[in-house]
Amino acid sequence: MFETLSDRLTSVFSSLRSKGRLSDADIDATTREIRIALLEADVALPVVKAFVAQVKERARGAEVSQALNPAQQVVKIVNDELIEILGGETRRIRLAKTPPTVIMLAGLQGAGKTTLAGKLAKWLREQGHAPMLVAADLQRPNAVTQLQVVGERAEVAVYAPEPGNGVGDPIEVARRSIDEARRLQHDIVIIDTAGRLGIDQEMMQQAADIRDAVRPDEVLFVVDAMIGQDAVTTAQAFMDGVGFDGVVLTKLDGDARGGAALSVRHITGRPIMFASTGEKLEDFDAFHPDRMASRILD
Numbered sequence: 001m002f003e004t005l006s007d008r009l010t011s012v013f014s015s016l017r018s019k020g021r022l023s024d025a026d027i028d029a030t031t032r033e034i035r036i037a038l039l040e041a042d043v044a045l046p047v048v049k050a051f052v053a054q055v056k057e058r059a060r061g062a063e064v065s066q067a068l069n070p071a072q073q074v075v076k077i078v079n080d081e082l083i084e085i086l087g088g089e090t091r092r093i094r095l096a097k098t099p100p101t102v103i104m105l106a107g108l109q110g111a112g113k114t115t116l117a118g119k120l121a122k123w124l125r126e127q128g129h130a131p132m133l134v135a136a137d138l139q140r141p142n143a144v145t146q147l148q149v150v151g152e153r154a155e156v157a158v159y160a161p162e163p164g165n166g167v168g169d170p171i172e173v174a175r176r177s178i179d180e181a182r183r184l185q186h187d188i189v190i191i192d193t194a195g196r197l198g199i200d201q202e203m204m205q206q207a208a209d210i211r212d213a214v215r216p217d218e219v220l221f222v223v224d225a226m227i228g229q230d231a232v233t234t235a236q237a238f239m240d241g242v243g244f245d246g247v248v249l250t251k252l253d254g255d256a257r258g259g260a261a262l263s264v265r266h267i268t269g270r271p272i273m274f275a276s277t278g279e280k281l282e283d284f285d286a287f288h289p290d291r292m293a294s295r296i297l298d
Ligand code: GDP
Pocket: 107, 108, 109, 110, 111, 112, 113, 114, 115, 116, 195, 250, 251, 252, 253, 254, 276, 277, 278, 279, 283
């Protein structure tokens, strides 16, 4: 991912290499190029504007440096601002004072929620936690089975509705799962909820009802990075309809441009917490803004 953006920025910086110091005209020309590079990478316009304004202001105010030439100085500013726009520090999961910590996943169908649930569960298990997955997506045929398969591969417990045991009512399933987790001493509960292909009032309401029933410690909004600018629109709709604490970007492996990754934090004010980069359970990690920025500037 970020190939085009990366190439574009590299050529912007290389044209600065011969400069002794940067004039205002050089800075204007450079930031114009950065603006184009970001727009081509499908970064949302308000984010591009804010980013470019920051870079320009800092470049103008930069002292003549002994250690860095002008090109290096601009690279450093862009790097710092990329880290900033990507969220600064890595944001970790906030564990509940009294277990279980409840994590609820929300997002459109196909975003990669169920896969993500397995990845997150495995990742947490490997850190010494005892997570339990909860199948509260009762809309999509096979969603429950899919979660059970994922749970088996991740080697974690799955709580799913049984016939006559609140079937059809995801809110009841979610509520019961917390008692069950307590009883079986699971310290983390990950609730997979239903999504639709498009933003839908009924689905949004169901997610909000589950949220109200279980009062999650973290609501994570799961979004497919490949949908580009639509990721921003979808994020805003979920922000209004359900609200969330953090973002998980999926399918970063297929997102050549990187627009969603660079936009979502600024637009929603919520940090990207995890990134998914493939279909396998291992293709997953905490999101590190600094590493992502160096990847872009590599
Ligand atoms: P859900 O409807 O939100 O639960 O989405 P699923 O977990 O069923 O995922 C939808 C499709 O996307 C499946 O075919 C997954 O294998 C695939 N998928 C999920 N995460 C990733 C990812 O990070 N990269 C790629 N390439 N595919 C993914």
